[in-house]
Amino acid sequence: MVKEYNTSTFSEQDRTGDIALPSHVAGSGTLDRLVDTARDYARSAASDNTLxxxxxxxxxxxxxxxxxxxxxxxxxxxxxxxYLADLASPTSKAPALSVSTIKRRLSGLSWNYTQRGFTLDRKNRHIATILAGIRRRHARPPMQKEAILAEDIRAMVATLPFDLRGLRDRTILLLGYAGGLRRSEIVGLDVVRDETQDGRGWIEFFNEGALLTLDAKTGWRTVEVGRGSTDQTCPVHALEQWLHYARIASGPVFVRTSRNGKRALDARLTDKHVARLIKATVLKSGIRADLPESERVALFSGHSLRAGLASSAEVEERFIQKQLGHASPEMTRRYQRRRDRFRINLTKAAGL
Known part of the structure; x- marks a missing residue:
């Protein structure tokens, strides 16, 4: 008899439906509520994008x-x-995948097998040695997005209109830059703590600036965003103005606007809006105009804001590391584009 296996893609019900009481345990109101709670936690085990x-x-x-x-x-x-070998050197007309994408594919397979009650041994020689060979032959330095520097962000916000939508987008750029925030952290902000189920942080205002408490991909962290030297480029002032004119006192901080850009709606923005906003304002502001438009668009993303803060802020590295929420200085240095390049000339220091 051939055993039937489930090879379908997992839906939300599939991910939580097997969380139930054992057959030999009698149900009760308390236990049933615990089952529902456990299923809620299971839904939060990975982000929607990852799933x-x-x-x-x-x-x-x-x-x-x-x-x-x-x-x-x-x-x-x-x-x-x-399969991994075919991804790296396809036998079909499909393009070869990068090493990082192949590793992600393997992680995806491992997760899916786990959901089906199997264990994928990634250290098995048929997997580990082939992956090591792919990494040795095809690995390349990571393609880093271009950093958005201070003069760039000023030029980008100058392209935005002076309506409600423009004020919102100006706030997104300035706050994302000054806070070194990820796209998901920007749009996940609520005005007050624990206001929405999909919120990923909240804001507190002080005379000196704003304090953001974030549920980030590496855990909870707080980010201090100080007031700027002028109202035109101050992220805290822009945030206060946006909340005031959009009449937002609770719920998501960044929401959609009406078609004419004059009225705030209830729906929270997605992180894709931040990516589109960055690319659009980069093009309008003429940043890297020496390159074709397609290359300019590909050079910049949400990470450009974080890289810009890390590259521009002339402070001790540990402060940048804390702001970005990095576990190690090495990770922070990966975000610092050209920051310390040739600042110290070891050739001359060595006597040459």
Whole structure:
């Protein structure tokens, strides 16, 4: 008898439906509520974007196995090793994937197998040695996004209109830059603590500036955003003005506006809006006008704001590390584009 395995993509119900009382335990109101609580926690185990990526990874592997006449489950280290090799050096017309993307695909497969009750041994020689060979032959330095520096951010906000939508977008750019925030951290802000289920932080105002408490990808952290030297470029002033004119006293800080850009709506912005805003204002402001438009768009992303703060702020490295929420100085240095390049000439210092 051939055992049937589930190879479908997991829905939210699939991820939480197997969380239930054991069959030999009698249900009760208290236990049933605990089951519901446990399912809520299970839904929060990974972000929606991560789960979507893992679902696509699984669909791709299932399709690949079918084309090769193989079964996706139970896990076969030999087949997965061949799959990784095909991703790096495709036998079809598909483009070769980067090492980082291949590693992400493997993580996606591991997660999906775990959901189905299997364990994928990523240290198995059929997987580990092939992945090590791919890394050795194809690894390249990471492609870093261009940093948005102080003069750039001033030029970008100058392209925005002076309506409510322009005020909102100006605040997003200034706050994201001064706080060294991720896209998800910007749009996840609430006015007050614990106001919404999808909120990822809140704001407190002080005479000196604003304090952001964030539920970031590396854990909770606080970010101090001080007041700027002028109202035109002060992120705290812009934030106060946005909340005042948008008449936002509770709920999400950054929301959509009406089509004419004059009225704030209730729906929270997505992090994709931040990415589109950065690319659009980079083009309008003429930053890196020496490059074709397609290259300029590809050079800048949400990470450009974080890299810009790390590269521009002339303070001790430990303060930048704390602001960005990095666990190590090494990670912070990866964000510092050209900051210390040739500042110290060791050639001359060595006597040459």
């Amino acid at each position: 979507k990526a893992y679902a696509k990874d699984w669909e791709h592997y299932i399709r690949w196995c079918r084309m090769k006449g193989a079964e996706a489950v139970p896990p076969s280290p030999e087949m997965i090793g061949l």
